[in-house]
Amino acid sequence: xxxxxxxxxxxxxxxxxxxxxxxxxxxxxxxxxxxxxxxxxxxxxxxxxxxxxxxxxxxxxxxxxxxxxxxxxxxxxxxxxxxxxxxxxxxxxxxxxxxxxxxxxxxxxxxxxxxxxxxxxxxxxxxxxxxxxxxxxxxxxxxxxxxxxxxxxxxxxxxxxxxxxxxxxxxxxxxxxxxxxxxxxxxxxx
Numbered sequence: 001x002x003x004x005x006x007x008x009x010x011x012x013x014x015x016x017x018x019x020x021x022x023x024x025x026x027x028x029x030x031x032x033x034x035x036x037x038x039x040x041x042x043x044x045x046x047x048x049x050x051x052x053x054x055x056x057x058x059x060x061x062x063x064x065x066x067x068x069x070x071x072x073x074x075x076x077x078x079x080x081x082x083x084x085x086x087x088x089x090x091x092x093x094x095x096x097x098x099x100x101x102x103x104x105x106x107x108x109x110x111x112x113x114x115x116x117x118x119x120x121x122x123x124x125x126x127x128x129x130x131x132x133x134x135x136x137x138x139x140x141x142x143x144x145x146x147x148x149x150x151x152x153x154x155x156x157x158x159x160x161x162x163x164x165x166x167x168x169x170x171x172x173x174x175x176x177x178x179x180x181x182x183x184x185x186x187x188x189x190x
Contacts (some may be wrong), residue, residue, distance in 0.1 A: 014088040027084040028177035030172035035180040037092035049104035051082035064114035064163045114163030115152025122152035124170040140187035146174035
């Protein structure tokens, strides 16, 4: 009985050590995004406006096997998306707080799955509506969805950080779709 109790205690402690709560890591710009933006040589700079989401979606952490990932500094994923867009534009030299064009948006879908206990495929989906305005005129309005898959482990201490890292990759894919959209390029032409 004593050995059984010890094994149960060790198993409980091991499970607890795998559960963490994290804030999404600082967004790093994607090389593919920098490349796409650099090819748009005649494009106008942009200022980044407001991003929103349904409060049930925005303030809700993403759960992966008992661990949670929260959004940006304020815990909101709409803020994380806004900051990611700002970072990409700044890296490409396209961010200007006084620009005539303003881009804003709304986070519509935000899902993260680190794969099941039997391993398999981790995946994330991020969907957002992006709107660009010049003054009061709307010049761009598109809803884009990025889906990203990666191999996952059955071991939580491996699968959980991998899922959190791949969330950022999913946001990079979403922004690459935005920057690669011919309508985006036309809307931001000088």
